[in-house]
């Protein structure tokens with residue numbers, strides 16, 4: 050019987066799967082960060098347990114690190130304590146840590162792929178919902194809670210019920226001016242924020258096959274915003290070319306052998322999924338969210354919806370509540386929305402390709418008066434590469450702030466937050482109430498759209514952008 | 520973990536869809552390194568006004584819902600971030616059982632890890648309970664995990680599905696890690712055939 054990629058990876062990692070019970074699944078890579086691990090290590094200590102496979106465990110500091118000058122003493126004592134605890138825990142249990150000052154530090158979902166830890170066919174977990182990102186390599190990657198982090202530390206396994214499978218088939222090519230972020234905001238607006246709940250999702254179709262690895266990571270990253278347990282894309286030549294030569298990837302003949310194995314991971318022809326959705330890429334516009342969940346999005350030529358237009362009363366009420374929080378009036382053209390802040394970064398859109406795309410838009414322009422715009426590289430390595438290419442100079446010349454790597458204003462655990470009432474164009478993944486700061490109003494967009502909005506001071510259609518090459 | 524016993528308690532309504540974990544416990548409280556101390560910050564941004572006073576508009580601040588141990592909510596409760604601080608905060612706040620038409624996946628797992636029962640009822644059944652909780656002061660219900668039923672103080676009742684493994688773990692208050700570590704032989708045998716990737 051033809052098998053899905055999900056099934057192949059799952060089956061090859063089952064330690065035990067008794068009939069009618071969740072499986073005990075072996076984990077190839079466990080990523081750890083400061084916010085969801087302290088209580089797990091403490092649990093181990095209290096029970097007198099050790100970390101079973103420190104060699105398969107990698108830690109970094111990303112969520113609450115400052116993105117301004119790191120030589121200054123830490124302003125936030127409690128955040129500092131959390132980082133110190135991560136230092137101590139990883140030292141005590143023998144786990145490799147990329148701390149705040151390491152040249153390899155960065156957002157956990159950026160550094161895994163970047164350093165070649167993330168490879169096809171693996172099972173990967175992290176105490177973070179956006180672990181789905183790593184599925185872009187044809188791995189099975191999903192977020193877990195702190196108790197499960199403790200469980201994986203102790204046993205290198207998780208107890209998981211087998212999710213259902215879903216195929217999201219993207220037909221046609223993405224139109225000019227639209228990219229992976231627009232695709233995902235569009236898909237989630239179509240299927241809803243719980244549309245993929247309970248499913249491991251595989252993305253297929255020409256638009257996906259033609260996408261770069263960085264774009265695929267954006268796609269898989271956002272799967273969780275549609276409720277999906279995991280997002281996956283079959284590994285192909287694009288994948289192998291990306292991983293080849295990275296620090297932790299096999300070399301020479303070992304690499305060739307690995308590629309042969311990785312090729313077998315792809316779903317077989319005719320493999321059946323529990324659910325299948327078809328999306329027509331051709332109809333996607335650059336997309337902007339207007340509400341307080343990632344499914345409340347609309348094309349850039351559209352306007353803020355009228356709650357009265359929804360047939361479903363629950364949806365109408367959600368929309369009304371969102372408009373109140375976002376301080377928006379029905380019928381306002383999206384392009385008329387004025388911005389106070391712009392944030393370019395996060396595990397969704399903080400990789401080199403995202404910064405290149407943003408820089409191309411910013412080049413020769415200046416951030417509008419009254420707008421504060423910041424660029425936060427997803428990792429220290431991304432920052433260094435971007436600087437080698439001179440992207441930092443383009444941003445700084447255009448009056449964007451150029452910061453140190455971390456999660457930053459994606460969730461505002463560090464000092465990078467919105468003030469109440471501020472309106473922000475953000476390349477991150479969540480526009481929940483207060484996500485970027487209490488009372489802050491977040492509109493999710495692509496890096497290109499965020500940059501153009503910073504320059505114009507309001508949302509603009511990137512398809513009309515005047516790119517200045519000089 | 521404490522075993523989950525048959526419980527009766529006051530029902531509080533949260534008549535919203537997609538209540539995300541950023542609302543349940545906002546990020547500024549995730550810096551703690553303990554498992555406790557989150558209850559006072561549950562729903563912080565909704566619950567308190569700028570000056571720190573309780574927000575009278577927030578449903579869980581109403582006098583009649585004080586002491587509630589069952590929360591009835593809209594679909595997709597617990598979406599977003601994987602933070603286990605969310606069930607920790609809800610548990611300390613006093614909730615033992617949550618009832619909704621659907622829950623987000625990671626949140627569901629996190630509830631079970633903490634002896635909290637997320638109960639999926641149909642939208643109609645949730646609407647019934649929501650309506651009563653909103654209308655009637657003192658509305659209470661009994662959750663019987665063994666029988667897989669929710670019965671309210673008027674005798675109305677609904678049954679729910681639950682994974683048998685989860686049920687057993689909750690009823691017995693099993694330590695999942697301890698259970699897994701008993702399977703050392705199986706894990707070691709698997710590792711022997713499964714070389715590390717780097």
Ligand code: SF4
Nearest residue numbers: 179395396456459460
């Ligand atoms: S960048 Fe944002 S979404 Fe990604 S891991 Fe950090 S906080 Fe989470």
